[in-house]
Amino acid sequence: MNWNLFLTELISGVTHGSVYALIALGYSMVYGILKLLNFAHGDVYMVGAFIGFGLITVFGGPTALTVNVVLLLILMFLASMLGGGLLGVMIERFAYRRLRNAPRIAPLITALGVSFFLENAALLVLGAQYQSYNSFSWKNSPIALSGFTLPAGARISYAQVVVVVGAIVLMIVLTLFVQRTQTGKAMRATSFDREAAAMMGIDVDRVIVVTFFIGSALAGAAGVFNGIAYQQIWPYMGFQAGLFAFIAAVVGGIGNLPGSVLGGLVIGLAQSFSIGYISSTFSDAIVFAILIAVLIVRPSGLLGRAAVQKV
């Protein structure tokens, strides 16, 4: 067995899966509370990536950084999460709130509209060109180029380590927040039954705002993770990442947070291993085949629970 190939695909799959999982968590959280498929979520991820790139530019650009890389990474994550979170709150306030009781198709189409709006606004403001984090060439710390050599000669870059560890930390913090805090409890109650939660004195509007903020902040962080590991960002980048993250959320069980993480990893690993062991030509087809298979065998997703229909 070629262990180098196996380990490289494993690392690549887990790295990709971590990014998908972070985006998928936002899809799941919003769906869990509002039953809304927020197709603009992928574009929040794009905006987060550009916020991170903006900070790199402010601090001298990739090849002439004027600040310590660890400090830069911390600032990038804080800024992208804050920016992404605020953007999510604005989207909820101005695009979705008035449609909360409208037929489900209305907010769905609105979500697509918001997605197009964000993409084209980014095109107008930021330009059509690809931009690059170029973490292969960061002054004194080329984190995408340097890293560890594993058994069998496989390599893991510091950038991949940052992505995987960062994503795990954020997922643990999210889990603790949802399980251990008053707001997290309110979120779970609202997800279970919004009307009953309101009658019990929970400020549902506030819960929804917090949900959008957290979900979008995670997408913002995912945008920076993507830039660090895969360099390129552009105004349309949110569509494809959003699509695969949506598939991850559905495969894992949309509305279920551990399911979203599992779905992200399944999709990331499926992409990597299919490229490594089958063919890159069929990689996307294999991902969609997994989606179809899961929907046929277990429509509620790997960790989702079947909905009880009241008749």
Added chain:
Amino acid sequence: MSNFRRVGLIASVAALVALAMATAALARPGAVTSASASQAIACGKSVSIGMMAPITGPAASIGDDQLHWAQFYVTIWNNHHKKKGIKLNLVQGDTQLDPSKGSTVAQQFASNSKIMGVIGPASSSVVEAVAPILKKAGLAFASGSATRVSLTSGAYKGYFFRDVPNDGVQGPTDANYMMSDLGVKSGDSVMVVDDQESYSTGLADIVEAALKAKGVKVDRESVSQKATDFSSLVAKVTGSTKVVFLPFQLASQAQLFAQQMKALGKSAAVFGSDGTFDSSTFNVPGPYVSFFAPDVTTIAADRGLVKSYHLKYPGGTTPFGAPNFVLAQMYAAAIVKSCKDGKISRAEVRKNLATVSLKSTILGQPIAFDKNGDVAGAAFHIFKIQSDGSYKTVK
């Protein structure tokens, strides 16, 4: 959190399908009435040429350059004809390198009776999408970068032209260079990775066939143009892989691939096609790049013109641009000939464009079209990326 609901998903999918169908319906050929193909109109003071290029989108750096070089020629021409003669007017159409958007632009050009010919589109996939529309409208369309062989194989003879050599020249040139200069021998492996677009798959097919014919093992792979992680593919590059051939349309992807090769410690040579020729983007030291046109910034005779271009359009240029200057030049010649009787039609422009022959051009060679619409006697050039990121001609 709450459970997945099938009804919601079905509604979502239905909405997406409806949206896609509506978009497709709007973009279908023949959706807009074309201006008459043979109708002659008075030449008047100016004649319009359509310019189809990816002015925005992922290939905007290419499209901008192409547009600017065509505009540059039109500006020079109009300055020379301020008082007497016909002025040229360039009508812009943004394809975003997307066949469906190209079709929409083609419909607009077809229905604009003032447009007598089209420069572009930039890529083979967009040419394939717009060709039926432009042919029906009787318009000539001439590309400075679409190199797929089949584009001039017959269906659009007399309508489609290009002033750059096709992949039938590029593929064998690249394969031969790998064998003669990069040490690839029978029994060695070469990885060929296409980007799933028409230009890329066509060229990859040619190179794959040429290498296999010489006993080389080919590992054929494919990635999306939106892909940014190639580590899974790079992991498949083994010690027996001598060359990784990247017929990509986007230089940024080739740069990423080469960087990831370096990060994973792979030593195979990277070889990019003309789509990756962009020293501002693809500049990792070491890879080879083939290109259909010379770099006009390195041609001594063009120095003054290039300087003027940079003054008007600061920010550099790529070799994708200059062939469009030449196409505008050829259209100008065809339009002047067509307007001798004071009238002009699309059919006349097509006929006259086919016979234009420029004895010297900024590309450093004479340009004329052969009977299929290809440029006569063209050759590909091979460059190597130097340690400072610049390109040096090696063949």
